[in-house]
Structures are given as C-alpha cells and as structure tokens.
Amino acid sequence: xxxxxxxxxxxxxxxxxxxxxxxxxxxxxxxxxxxxxxxxxxxxxxxxxxxxxxxxxxxxxxxxxxxxxxxxxxxxxxxxxxxxxxxxxxxxxxxxxxxxxxxxxxxxxxxxxxxxxxxxxxxxxxxxxxxxxxxxxxxxxxxxxxxxxxxxxxxxxxxxxxxxxxxxxxxxxxxxxxxxxxxxxxxxxxxxxxxxxxxxxxxxxxxxxxxxxxxxxxxxxxxxxxxxxxxxxxxxxxxxxxxxxxxxxxxxxxxxxxxxxxxxxxxxxxxxxxxxxxxxxxxxxxxxxxxxxxxxxxxxxxxxxxxxxxxxxx
Amino acid sequence: xxxxxxxxxxxxxxxxxxxxxxxxxxxxxxxxxxxxxxxxxxxxxxxxxxxxxxxxxxxxxxxxxxxxxxxxxxxxxxxxxxxxxxxxxxxxxxxxxxxxxxxxxxxxxxxxxxxxxxxxxxxxxxxxxxxxxxxxxxxxxxxxxxxxxxxxxxxxxxxxxxxxxxxxxxxxxx
Numbered sequence: 200x201x202x203x204x205x206x207x208x209x210x211x212x213x214x215x216x217x218x219x220x221x222x223x224x225x226x227x228x229x230x231x232x233x234x235x236x237x238x239x240x241x242x243x244x245x246x247x248x249x250x251x252x253x254x255x256x257x258x259x260x261x262x263x264x265x266x267x268x269x270x271x272x273x274x275x276x277x278x279x280x281x282x283x284x285x286x287x288x289x290x291x292x293x294x295x296x297x298x299x300x301x302x303x304x305x306x307x308x309x310x311x312x313x314x315x316x317x318x319x320x321x322x323x324x325x326x327x328x329x330x331x332x333x334x335x336x337x338x339x340x341x342x343x344x345x346x347x348x349x350x351x352x353x354x355x356x357x358x359x360x361x362x363x364x365x366x367x368x369x370x371x372x373x374x375x376x377x378x379x380x381x382x383x384x385x386x387x388x389x390x391x392x393x394x395x396x397x398x399x400x401x402x403x404x405x406x407x408x409x410x411x412x413x414x415x416x417x418x419x420x421x422x423x424x425x426x427x428x429x430x431x432x433x434x435x436x437x438x439x440x441x442x443x444x445x446x447x448x449x450x451x452x453x454x455x456x457x458x459x460x461x462x463x464x465x466x467x468x469x470x471x472x473x474x475x476x477x478x479x480x481x482x483x484x485x486x487x488x489x490x491x492x493x494x495x496x497x498x499x500x501x502x503x504x505x506x507x508x509x510x511x512x513x
Numbered sequence: 514x515x516x517x518x519x520x521x522x523x524x525x526x527x528x529x530x531x532x533x534x535x536x537x538x539x540x541x542x543x544x545x546x547x548x549x550x551x552x553x554x555x556x557x558x559x560x561x562x563x564x565x566x567x568x569x570x571x572x573x574x575x576x577x578x579x580x581x582x583x584x585x586x587x588x589x590x591x592x593x594x595x596x597x598x599x600x601x602x603x604x605x606x607x608x609x610x611x612x613x614x615x616x617x618x619x620x621x622x623x624x625x626x627x628x629x630x631x632x633x634x635x636x637x638x639x640x641x642x643x644x645x646x647x648x649x650x651x652x653x654x655x656x657x658x659x660x661x662x663x664x665x666x667x668x669x670x671x672x673x674x675x676x677x678x679x680x681x682x683x684x685x686x687x
Contacts, residue, residue, distance in 0.1 A: 354553070356553060356556050356557075359556045359557065360556060360557040363558045364557070400567070447547055450554075451547055451548070455559075
C-alpha cells in the first residue's frame with residue numbers, strides 16, 4: 200500500500216447536517232449523532248459551521264470556549280487542530296464556531312476551501328459539520344463536500360420550503376460542477392435553449408432530454424448526479440401525517456430531480472430535548488432511553504451500521 | 514400515438530408497461546394528490562404554472578394509458594359479445610369476426626399477444642377496425658393471418674381480404 204492510499208484510508212468521514220431552516224434541530228441532531236457514535240468508540244469531532252451564530256458547545260454541556268474559529272481567521276491559530284477542544288465525553292472533540300464579528304459569517308472563498316481541506320485531515324474517524332441556517336454558497340459547499348449529507352426539517356410549510364430551497368440550490372451547484380467536469384456546457388446550453396418547446400420543467404426532464412441528444416455524455420452526468428443522495432430527516436414528528444411526509448417528499452424529489460434519497464429518517468417529538476437543553480446537558484446523556492435518543496441511534500445505525508472494528512489492519 | 518409516447522406516459526407515472534390497470538390508477542391518484550395545490554409535501558417545490566402543467570401531464574398520461582388499454586371497447590354501440598350471436602361476416606366486418614372467435618375461446622388480447630408476439634396495440638386496432646392506425650398492408654397481412662390462426666378462424670383469406678379492401682378504401686377517401 201502506498202503512503203497516499205494509507206493516508207486516504209485514515210481520512211475522516213465527513214457528515215454535514217443542513218436544511219436551510221433555523222431552529223429545526225440541526226445542532227441537537229448533529230451533537231446527538233456525534234455523541235452516539237463516539238460512544239461506539241469512533242473518534243468524532245463536532246465542527247460548528249454556523250459561522251456567526253455558533254452555539255454547538257452548549258449542546259455538549261460546555262461553557263463558551265476560549266478557542267474558536269475566530270482564532271483561525273485572525274491568525275492567532277494556524278490550523279484547525281490547534282483549536283480542537285476536548286469535551287467531557289470520551290472520543291468526542293469540538294471545534295467551536297466563530298464569535299460574532301463583522302464578516303465572520305462569510306469567510307473568503309479561499310478561507311473556506313482551506314477549511315474544507317483541513318477538515319478531511321483532522322485526526323478523527325468522523326467529522327460532523329453542523330451547518331447554519333440558509334442556503335448560502337458557504338453552507339452548500341460544506342454540504343457537497345460531505346459523504347453523508349443530512350437535510351433536517353420539521354413538518355411545517357416554512358421548513359419544507361427552506362428544505363426544497365436548500366435541496367435545489369445544492370443540486371444545481373453540484374450539477375454545475377459536474378457539467379463543468381465533463382465539459383458538457385454546450386450540450387446543456389442547447390437543451391436549455393429549447394427548454395420550452397421540449398417541455399423541460401425539472402432537472403429530471405433536463406437529463407432525459409440530454410439522453411436523447413448525447414446518450415454517452417448524458418449517462419456520465421446522470422451517474423455523477425445519482426451520487427447526490429442527501430438523507431431526509433424529519434424532526435419533531437407527532438402525528439401519522441408527519442410520518443408520511445418524508446416518504447412523500449422523497450417521491451416528489453425522485454420525480455423532480457430524478458434522485459433517490461432512500462428511506463427518510465423520523466425523529467419523534469420529545470419534550471425531554473428542551474428539558475436537557477435548559478439544563479445545558481446533552482439529551483443523550485440525560486435521557487439515554489427517551490424517544491429522541493432512540494431515534495438518533497436508529498438513524499446512526501442506518502447511516503453507519505455497527506461493524507467489527509478493523510483497527511490493526513493495514 | 515406511437516409506442517414511445519405510451520412509454521413516456523408510463524414513465525411519467527413511475528411505472529413500466531407491464532403494470533396492471535389498477536397500479537396505473539393508484540399511481541395516478543397518488544401522484545395527483547402529491548402534486549395537488551394543497552399538498553404539504555410538495556409545498557414550494559413547483560411554482561403555480563409548473564404545478565398545473567404537472568397535474569395536466571399526469572392526467573393526459575393516465576387517459577392515454579387507459580384508452581390504449583380499453584380502446585377495444587366501442588364507445589358508441591356495444592358489439593355483441595355473447596357466443597350465441599350470429600357469426601359476423603369475415604369480409605364485411607373482419608375485426609368483429611376475429612373478436613368473436615377470440616371471445617368464444619375465452620382468450621384475452623394479451624393471450625393473443627403472447628401467442629403471436631404481435632403487440633397488443635396492433636391487435637386492439639385490428640379488432641376495432643381502426644384502419645387509420647393499422648400498419649402497412651405487407652405487415653397487416655401477416656398480423657391478421659397470425660391473429661386468425663390463433664383464434665381458429667377458418668376463412669382466413671376472406672378476413673385478410675376484408676382488411677385490405679377496407680384500408681384501401683379508408684386511404685382513398687382521405
């Protein structure tokens with residue numbers, strides 16, 4: 200095995216938890232997933248990417264940290280590793296988001312690229328990126344860089360609206376990257392020029408149209424886009440129609456984008472989440488047997504099944 | 514209406530042509546509900562115009578498939594289907610002649626399609642005497658012969674002549 204292969208093998212898996220809407224439970228879900236996975240013995244890092252409104256430390260029961268991303272942006276620290284903070288829980292570390300500062304929410308493009316690159320070199324098995332609200336390019340690029348993308352929403356029209364907005368924005372950003380990668384600009388431009396005549400109203404219809412124009416190239420685009428499969432996580436589920444919502448959104452997305460997001464995850468409404476938050480303690484530590492903790496562990500085993508540890512190999 | 518169009522209709526409903534009529538109905542109903550103006554699950558996914566177009570295209574797809582499946586049922590006057598009815602003239606009404614023989618054997622169009630390897634679409638049009646939708650004479654002769662054999666018609670040549678004469682008439686009157 201070459202050095203390069205070896206270092207690639209030890210790269211952490213990136214998880215990104217987004218969804219566009221604020222207050223739907225992204226942070227409590229990211230911290231829950233990271234805690235549950237750390238409890239399984241995997242080295243986990245929580246990365247607070249809510250640049251400007253960082254509060255992830257509160258979800259793991261820590262006071263406001265002394266070292267944050269601000270140190271990196273102001274060159275007090277040179278690497279992410281320097282601002283890595285231990286948490287009260289084994290195998291779990293935290294990189295806190297920046298303190299409120301002018302322009303902090305929108306780091307320069309180069310800074311962002313460096314950040315994403317550094318995330319994949321952190322000494323861990325998993326990095327959980329907790330995204331802020333909104334669908335800015337910063338959020339989208341973190342999301343698209345992750346192997347596991349989670350879209351969190353509540354069963355409310357506003358959250359659904361923001362979720363579709365986020366989904367569309369990230370889909371189109373990825374599509375543009377893929378088109379550029381395969382140098383398919385002229386093919387796509389030709390199709391879009393006749394968009395009205397051909398009745399193209401959705402990405403799926405666009406790809407079907409491309410298949411007729413240039414099957415070989417269109418297949419490549421399709422295969423690349425098929426890898427875009429964020430997981431839908433419906434939080435605060437109470438009623439039976441809330442349960443069905445995720446499945447319906449997956450069907451609609453298959454119809455519109457032509458992508459398969461698989462089974463949606465459901466997290467039941469659990470009043471203990473608020474109780475734990477007010478006590479500034481992690482839900483999974485305070486109520487490990489509650490519905491929220493149960494559903495988080497189910498989601499985790501769905502996305503990262505328990506397997507025999509392979510340490511010592513390679 | 515060609516095969517590609519029909520294929521597209523099935524695709525639109527998320528189905529393949531081997532779906533049953535009940536599956537077609539269910540898919541149509543569920544998708545229409547999903548893309549309804551009042552549906553929470555597609556809220557803001559489509560704008561008003563795209564949503565209307567989507568709903569319309571679902572309806573067109575459903576109607577097209579339903580029609581292709583049951584177009585052999587005559588719209589205006591029902592054809593006699595009981596086996597005791599007087600046998601129809603093979604030359605004057607060749608489609609009906611074939612249909613009567615088929616039904617007497619208790620076979621469906623799908624059964625005939627399976628035996629003859631002729632698409633059900635053509636078989637339906639042959640029975641319904643949809644002359645403008647039938648293939649060119651060279652193919653039509655073969656199709657009708659196979660169909661007639663499969664349902665034990667004795668006056669095969671008369672049936673074929675009936676079709677050829679009628680299609681010629683239909684194209685002349687254009």
